[in-house]
Amino acid sequence: MMQLDDTDHKLLSLLSENARAPVATLARKLNLARTTVQARLDRLESSGAIAAYTLRLGEIARPRIRATALLSIELRAGPAVLQKLKTLPAVETVHTCSGRVDLIVQLAADSTAELDDTLDSIGEAKGVKSSESLVHLSTRLDRTRS
The missing domain is CATH 1.10.10.10 (Winged helix-like DNA-binding domain superfamily/Winged helix DNA-binding domain)
Incomplete structure (x- = not known):
């Protein structure tokens, strides 16, 4: 050694x-x-004393805060809710789904304040019965990026 x-x-x-x-x-x-x-x-x-050279990101390049919102919506409110979601810059994707919720909304924000405001806007949107948000903490597997 x-x-x-x-x-x-x-x-x-x-x-x-x-x-x-x-x-x-x-x-x-x-x-x-x-x-x-x-x-x-x-x-x-x-x-092995030096295992790797790495990069430490500055404030401007830090990863965005990611979250998933699970939405239950009123019957026939899908188009209106989708229209509202399209106006929110933090909304990246919206998926319909089967199960206990109607929509899965993927979000990305530059700050917790922006994420909080976006979640408030979603919860207040006409046609949204309930929402549950899940903030992404760490990524353990990502097969979408090569």
Whole structure:
């Protein structure tokens, strides 16, 4: 098992701040030759100390909050409810279904406040008898994206 020294820890700390930092910049900050830093990076990668380089999203690129709303609607209210749902920007898809509810509505919002407002608008829509919302917490399987 490989032991990490102080220089390795400093290098990992710099990479945790910016995984895309050029080797020359890392070498300058560590006061080492570029070839020495590259050799250390190669050793850290091959030993498994560095498992992957990753991306941390900024506020503007964070994933949207996703939810599903299950709607029960009044008899013959489908067209009016669908028309209302089309006016709500957070509504992505609407599916008819069999079972205890009539419509499944997929939602995506940039904030919980936007999601809350959208759910309020759906619940207040003429023809909606009841609604239940399910906020998506994490994705465990997604076969829709390649």
